[in-house]
Amino acid sequence: MTAQISTLGELLSAAGTQWRVYDIGRRITKIDKQQFAQIEAAQVPYPFPLAGHALIAIQFWDNQATVDPYVWFLKLPLDEQSKLIVASRDHFASMVLEALGTELTGEQADGKLDNNPYVFTPNANKLAAFNALLKRELNRPASQYYEYSELYFAGKLPQDAWQSMAVQGIADFAFRLDHGQNNANLQKSWPSLPLEVKQPLSAMLEHIEVSTVFSEQLQSAIKTSIEQKNLSELICNLRAISGSKAQGLIAQSVDLVLNSDYRFEADILLTLAGRCWEVFVDSERLFKFLDCAANNQQVDGLFASIFADLVAIPTLRPHVLAILRAENRSDELSRAIGRLFS
Structure with missing residues (x-):
């Protein structure tokens, strides 16, 4: 990298672009520029690590040159404390400078980073959600598929019309x-x-702060799906409520699950860790959750992967590590923790 450009933020600014950064690994979340600068300087851990990486989307645009913004989807490695590995960021930036100079927009930029090792393609649901979010934030019209979906959810199309609905x-x-x-x-x-509709819809709703009224409805639906032993519906309801501002309702919903027959179910445990992680700042709830994960008999190594996932999240790390020292652990939890170090 050059003496003048030492961060991605500086690279984007030097190119004359306006830019925004989002986490796209867990829940699509905007990261403000001050926080991103601290992350780039490895002063603070990345707030939403996933599998040892920061999965970020950088949207940038040149008001003079382009109509549509450009987006880089980047997968940057983190260290064991979830801080950015600066050498990898430097490597990516130097590859950008080599391929594009500081001309990041315009026709000459198209396809130049396709084989870059730090560039990745999010799954179809994430791409659709991110595209929908950008159109909202830029005050652009929705896609051509929006009107059909709006009619469907308004009950103005036949029941089987979902088969013609696009994920976008x-x-x-x-x-x-x-x-x-x-x-x-x-x-x-x-x-x-x-x-078939609820599954992709819940994958979108997890990125959205749904209303308190709808959150209450979802909590009731979570209780019903447990009583009716409907695992697929339960997962959809949990995903849909997970982005809600009503953290108390999410916490109560998680408690319902952790007291149900589904508490050892692998797909449920993974959904809770991946989508409802904020409620595990409560040490008692975290303890119970990890105990359930330790009792799972379905998936080999499930406890280790969930433990590694949660201990990497900065807000949860001290709580997770405290459980290593807890004395009142069940035999299953003690054995599962022991296997982490064997």
Whole structure:
């Protein structure tokens, strides 16, 4: 890297672009520039690590040259304390400078970073959600698929019309719940939606702060799906509520699950760790959750992967490490912890 450019933020600014950064690994979350500068300087840990990496989306645009913003989806390695490995960031930036100089936008930039080792492609649900979010933030019209989805959720299309719905249309609907009757229509239609719609829709809703009223509805649906032993519905309800501002309702919902017959179920444990991690700052709840993970008999190594996932999250790290020293552990939890170090 050059003496003048030592961070990605400086590279983007030197290119004359405006830019924004988002975490795209766990929940699509905007990272403000001051925090990103601290992350780049390895002064603070990355707040949302996933599998030892920061998965970030950098959106940038040149007001003079382009209409649509460019996006880099980057997978940058983190150290054991979830701090950015600066050498990898430097390597990526030097590759950008070599390929593009500081001309990051325009036709000459197209395809130049396709084989870059730090560039990745998010899955279809994440891409659709991110695209829907950007259109909202830039005050652009939704995709061509949005209107059909809006009609479907309003109950104005036949029940089997979901087969013609695009994932992008579902994402656009989810990110425009404040438009017209969309929020009311979502609440009305949620209980009767086919699983084929509810699954992709819940994958979008987990990135959104759904309303408290809908969160209450989802909590009730979580209780019902436990009682009716409907695992697929339960996972959808948990994903849909996980981005809610109503943290108390999420915590109560997680407690319902941890007291249910599903508490040892691998898919449930992974959903809770991946989507509802904030509620595990409560040490008692975390203790119970890890005990459930230790008792899982379905997936080999599940406890180790969940432990590694949670201990990497800065807000949870001290709570997770404290359990290593806890004295009142069950035999299963003690054995599972012992295997981490064997």
